[in-house]
Amino acid sequence: MAEIKTRQFKQSAERALRDPQLQAAHARLEHFRTARAAAIAETGQEQWAALQKEARAIKWHTLEHLDHYLGQLATNVERAGGKVFFASTAHEANEYVLDLARRKGVRTVVKSKSMVSEEMGIAELLEKQGIRRVETDLGEYIVQLAHEPPYHIVAPAVHKSKEQVAELFAKELGVPRVADIPGLTAIARQTLRQEFLRADMGMTGANFAVAESGTIAIVTNEGNGRMCSTLPRIHVATMGMERVVPSFRDLGVFLKLLTRSATGQRITSYVSLFSGPRRRDEEDGPEEFHLVILDNGRSRLLGDPELRESLLCIRCGACLNACPVYTTVGGHAYGWVYSGPIGAVVTPVMIGLPKARDLPFASTLCGACKDVCPLKIDLPRMLLTLRREQTQGRVQNRTNTLTEGLLIRAWYLSVRFAWSYRLATRLASWFQRPFVRRGRLRWLPPPLGAWTRARDFPAVASRPFRSRWKKLEKETR
Ligand code: SF4
Structure with a gap:
């Protein structure tokens, strides 16, 4: 399924470009950009850069000693009474969870947001087994x-307007149409509360896992992660194997x-830390805790x-x-979990470059x-590495079109020598004349028209920078 969807990248992107509602939704991402910039300004650039440097050092160190830290994590989770399962593939991880659910007579699973569980595709498999799955x-x-x-x-439904959500709730939950956000969240809260109480199993992700203590950290703003991990009798946390951090001190840097x-x-509204299941003298928490650590292509990344x-x-x-492509075509165009x-970068490695050849x-x-x-x-x-792998033939089935090949060749020849570059810019400035409108190229004939179908392009300057510079120099002498 992943293969079919990622191969449709161009068609999905085209559809998103023509959808004014999606384009309006993408504009809402500005909120994240502004909030991030303000948070960094408040932290101070120097302090931020120091945090980044420290985080990179911790991560590289952890990756270089990944076997050690994963072993330490597993030992400490088990010491705290939990069970750990290392899954090489999504299939193995799913089998573990499904088998556990079957053995324990699970009928309802409540889930908090976890990209790894999306990667596993566990939701559909639970439903196929007749187990209710409720995202919380x-x-x-x-x-x-x-x-x-x-x-x-981070924002799975950012593409939906409040009116669309109101319509969806009315249709799927049979509630009156309420198009204000507090009203909609109240409906969701009321419905989900019953699900938390009914559930036998809770599934969460793990933003980080601390090796020195066997502690799982999850970061949420809604408190649902805490409900999923404490109310049901079984808690299953799934994590990618790269999410381990050596110590609590390191966790602070990443948070x-x-x-x-x-x-x-x-800091988010909730930062929840779990170490194993409920102890004998504790009132809250699950009876069982399972940690599923997933590889699923990460070893290949590590070895590359x-x-x-x-x-x-x-x-x-x-x-x-921040990406001009994502903020234009949106998340569904990428066709798989990570957009x-x-x-x-990661999708082609996880599902195979031939299956995701458009993404790089x-x-x-x-x-x-x-x-x-x-x-x-x-x-x-x-991204350039992955492109190179395709164009140099490590991936056989990328179909470079003849036009694409000729254009790349022409570009290569034009930038190879100073004289050819000068000639090319002169020719471009001459050929573009019929298409220039107020300094922009808003329409180009085929095969270049694909570029201007969704955006314009600054026209090549009628006088090259070098000659303008020379003139300026002469004038100021
Ligand atoms: S999601 Fe993107 S920006 Fe955030 S850590 Fe990963 S690569 Fe960096």
């Missing part, structure tokens, strides 16, 4: 009712970066010196909000993603 993060609940995948790592980068908050850096990602979503620049090209390589990334991950460099 408000955004995830909305997309579950709409039968859609999440749109954004500061994550909340500020994701939502511009100093060019792409390893992507494992530094803490899934804050800042690169999505935006980080999705364009879904970028302008402007570098905005690297600039905003709290871990300074060099996403543009990795």
Whole structure:
């Protein structure tokens, strides 16, 4: 399924471009950008840069000793009374959870937001087994009712207007149409409260896992993660294997970066820490705690010196909000769980480059993603690596069109020598004349028309910069 969807990137992107409602929704991402910038300004650039440096050092150290820290994490979770399962693939992770649910007679599972559980595709499998699955993060609940995948790592239903949510609630829950946000959240809260009480199993993700204590940390703004992990008798947490951090001190560094980068908050409303199931002398908490640690392609990333850096990602979503491609085509165009620049890097490795061959090209390589990334991950460099792998034939089935090949060749020849560059810019400035309107190219004939279908392009200057500079120099002498 993933293959079919990612291969439809261009069609999905086109559809999103023509959808005014989606374009309006993308404009709402500005809120995240502003909040993040304000949070960093408040922290201070120097302090922020120091945090970034420290976080990178911790992450690289952890990745270099990943076997040690995962072993330590597993030992400490088990010491606290929990069970740990290492899954090589999503299939193995799903089998573990489904088997557990069957053995324990689970009928309802409440879930809090977890990208790893989306990656596993556990929701559909639970339903196929006749086990009710209820998403309890408000955004995830909305997309579950709409039968859609999440749109954004941090804001799964950012593409829905409040009117659409009102309509959805009225249709799916049989409630009166209420189009104000407090009214809608009240409906969701009332419905979900019953589900929390009814559930036998709660599933959460794990933003981080602390090796030295076997503690799982989850960061939410709605409190649903805490309900999922304490009310049902079984709690299953799923995490990617790169989410382990050595110590509590390290956790503090990552929490500061994550909340500020994701939502511009100093700290989220809830930061919940769990170490194993309920103890004998404790009143709250599950009877059983299971931690599923997923590989699913991460070892391949770890073994690839060019792409390893992507494992530094803490899934804050800042690169999505900054990316001119994501903010234009939206999350569903990417066709799989992870979207935006980080999705364009990790998806091809996780599901195979031939199945996601458009994704490394879904970028302008402007570098905005690297600039905003709290871990300074060099996403543009990795996108270029994946492009190179395709064009150099490591991936056989990328179908470069003849036009694409000729255009790249022409560009290469034009920038190779100073004289050819000068000639090319002169020719371009001459040929573009019929299409220039107020300094912009708003329409170009085929095959260049694909570019101007959804955006315009600054016209090539009628007089090159070099000759203008020379003139200026002469005048100021
Ligand atoms: S790549 Fe960086 S900016 Fe993008 S989600 Fe990961 S940590 Fe955040």
